[in-house]
Amino acid sequence: MSEPMQFPLAAVVGADDLKLALCLTAIDPKIGGVLIEGPRGMAKSTLARGLADLLGDGPFVTLPLGATEERLVGTLDLDAALGQGQARFSPGVLAHADGGVLYVDEVNLLPDPLVDLLLDVAASGTNRIERDGISHRHAARFVLIGTMNPEEGELRPQLLDRFGLNIALEGVPAPAERQQIIRRRLAFDSDPQAFCAQWAQAQAQLRDRCRAARERLSDIALDDQTLAWITERCFAAGVDGLRADLVWLRAARAHAVWRGAEAIAEEDVEAVAEFALRHRRRQTPSPENETPPSTGSSAAPGQGGQGDWGALAAQPVAAEARREVPNWAKKP
CATH class of the missing domain: 3.40.50.300 (P-loop containing nucleotide triphosphate hydrolases)
Structure with a gap:
């Protein structure tokens, strides 16, 4: 079968x-x-x-x-x-x-x-x-x-x-998104073969992009600047052990090849920050113990919640990279 x-x-x-x-x-x-x-x-x-x-x-x-x-x-x-x-x-x-x-x-x-x-x-x-x-x-x-x-x-x-x-994952999608989810699910249930054929090209592009990035992964250097950014923020977040640093470094490198870059940039570090830190934070920030990032900037007053602990100051490029996944295929 x-x-x-x-x-x-x-x-x-x-x-x-x-x-x-x-x-x-x-x-x-x-x-x-x-x-x-x-x-x-x-x-x-x-x-x-x-x-x-x-x-x-x-x-x-x-x-x-x-x-x-x-x-x-x-x-x-x-x-x-x-x-x-x-x-x-x-x-x-x-x-x-x-x-x-x-x-x-x-x-x-x-x-x-x-x-x-x-x-x-x-x-x-x-x-x-x-x-x-x-x-x-x-x-x-x-x-x-x-x-x-x-x-x-x-x-x-x-x-x-x-x-x-x-x-x-958020449990309450907006109405327009819910409608799109339901339409696609019903279309798939009605005719899985036709639905998969409709999305075959987009799926193949996604698969090829991952494979190409995987082949280029070893070409991206794990440089000292990236390591400094990550270790300082892991220290500020109060994480136990060194697994967060290693995971974050690997994820930032993978993100760099995912977007087709030749080296890890600060936007790659920021794009995966919450993925690596979310389940490892051990401290709640306070004005007395907050450690500023290596860039020399300081956090804005009153923004020291659990979700911001260990974060760099907001930067337009990083914020844009964090919110979007580049080149996701859209339905024709």
Whole structure:
């Protein structure tokens, strides 16, 4: 039986921040995946499936809610090992996701040990199973996409930090946007093949753009100025550890090649700032402890809220880059 047709990522209305984050992750999977926060019915799984298409022909695997550790990592047949002298491995979800996307819906409802194990494998790219002195190892390189509704429970900060980027979806689209979403969904449900054909060119352009950017990624230098911008702002935001700095640096580089630049600019750093900092901030700013950015400018009075902590002074170029995803295909 053939796989059902998937709604094209290029046809998704709105969610520009999330689409950008997914494209950056497709360009550099080492960013570490994306955690999507928002209520039900926001097309989170549709967008995640679109990422698999941007990565190529890799699989899209969903971790079922209520999955056991054996279902996740796989099992070893000890009887076969004792009788035949070799381990017989039955692959789990991690093995099936190798080379593609692993989608975990409501990741905040999984037991913490299972989430920890999942994130360890996602970071290392290798799954190791051990049982009674017998072990098996296999590649498990995948992009992890997790979703959660914060009203149903939170993730511990240590687990939040393990996701590279964090995006929050708004739950109340404007009426005009809602109408466009409904029209496209009904058109897809009525004739998936015709709808996908209509968007095939736009989807191919998006896929080709990500592939071209991925090929140019190593040409972009991780320069000292970019590192200084990012480390100073991570310090100002009070984040724990160094993962935020690394993720932010990778995401800024991916954004530079995404827009076709030859080097990382301040607009690239700004465009992905909230993606990297949103789930890692640990301090609430105050006039006494606020650290100004390296540019020498100071924050405007009375703008020291949680969402602004660690931010550079407003700049027209950065603001424009932050609000828009360049060249998203529009419906003909």
